Amino acid sequence: xxxxxxxxxxxxxxxxxxxxxxxxxxxxxxxxxxxxxxxxxxxxxxxxxxxxxxxxxxxxxxxxxxxxxxxxxxxxxxxxxxxxxxxxxxxxxxxxxxxxxxxxxxxxxxxxx
Amino acid sequence: xxxxxxxxxxxxxxxxxxxxxxxxxxxxxxxxxxxxxxxxxxxxxxxxxxxxxxxxxxxxxxxxxxxxxxxxxxxxxxxxxxxxxxxxxxxxxxxxxxxxxxxxxxxxxxxxx
Numbered sequence: 001x002x003x004x005x006x007x008x009x010x011x012x013x014x015x016x017x018x019x020x021x022x023x024x025x026x027x028x029x030x031x032x033x034x035x036x037x038x039x040x041x042x043x044x045x046x047x048x049x050x051x052x053x054x055x056x057x058x059x060x061x062x063x064x065x066x067x068x069x070x071x072x073x074x075x076x077x078x079x080x081x082x083x084x085x086x087x088x089x090x091x092x093x094x095x096x097x098x099x100x101x102x103x104x105x106x107x108x109x110x111x112x113x
Numbered sequence: 114x115x116x117x118x119x120x121x122x123x124x125x126x127x128x129x130x131x132x133x134x135x136x137x138x139x140x141x142x143x144x145x146x147x148x149x150x151x152x153x154x155x156x157x158x159x160x161x162x163x164x165x166x167x168x169x170x171x172x173x174x175x176x177x178x179x180x181x182x183x184x185x186x187x188x189x190x191x192x193x194x195x196x197x198x199x200x201x202x203x204x205x206x207x208x209x210x211x212x213x214x215x216x217x218x219x220x221x222x223x224x225x226x
Contacts, residue, residue: 008153043117043204043217044156089155099144099163099212103155 008087010108019077021107023090028071030092034101035064035075039086047075047088077109085111115139117218119205125224126195134190134221138207145188146215147180150202159203162188163211195225 013019025033031052036044050057050064050073057064063076073090087108091101118137126132138145143164148156158172162182173179177195182188192199202222206215 041219043206043219045217046214049214091156093212099146099161099208100158100169101156101215103157105153105155 008105008108010110012110012112013080015080015082015111015113017080019075019080019084019109019111021075021077021088021109023073023075023104023107025071025073025090025092025102025104027092027102028068030102032093032098033064033066033073034091035062035073036089036091036103037084037086038089038106044089080109080111082111082113085109117205117207117216119203119218119221121221122219123222123224125226127226128197129194131191131193132195132223134192134203134223136188136190136205136207136218138186138188138205139209139216140186142207142209142216143185144208144211144213144215145182146206146208147188147190148204148206149174150204150220152201156204159190192223195223197225199223200225 034049035047037047038044048059048062048064050066055066061078065074087106089106090104093101120135145162147159149159150156160180161169177193180190202220204217204220206217208215
């Protein structure tokens with residue numbers, strides 16, 4: 001998982017396995033969370049988001065889980081593919097019209113064929 | 114264009130020189146953001162523009178940093194008297210509305226020798 005202040009965590013999985021990337025957020029007032037994927041040499045790309053009135057949201061091959069009690073967010077990727085190899089960031093803000101996102105340091109996911 | 118573009122993609126400069134980084138947001142997006150990403154770190158908010166409102170400069174690290182957005186479209190981030198600690202990837206993002214999904218450009222990698 002990732003947390004501010006640590007070196008970039010890494011996760012290595014085999015192609016086809018499920019991946020779980022974790023994020024500990026800091027602000028208990030945050031009510032909107034986003035996962036971004038950043039491939040080498042590119043800007044971050046939106047994957048999925050979730051608001052604090054939900055504890056789970058599913059997308060295509062991805063699921064985000066939110067545990068507000070322990071301020072924990074996770075991203076699950078099903079049937080991980082080599083194209084999923086990237087750095088994954090979680091971001092938080094207080095939602096609504098608030099524009100400021102606070103990003104975690106990221107987790108490097110490597111998918112081995 | 115279809116996405117946010119930034120130029121140059123790479124910039125190498127000598128300590129003490131000034132640099133200008135350019136961002137072309139997605140057409141029609143009223144909000145524009147600049148972030149800095151140091152090696153192995155998450156994104157650090159720098160500045161935010163929304164329409165004709167005064168920008169939020171609260172993330173600029175020093176008075177050597179400034180940014181402008183002309184005509185509500187193109188933005189330029191200027192770093193004066195560059196220092197080695199300014200070396201990073203500078204990312205620009207735009208969103209259709211304040212607080213809306215942010216679309217990122219590929220970034221400009223700045224290296225200060």
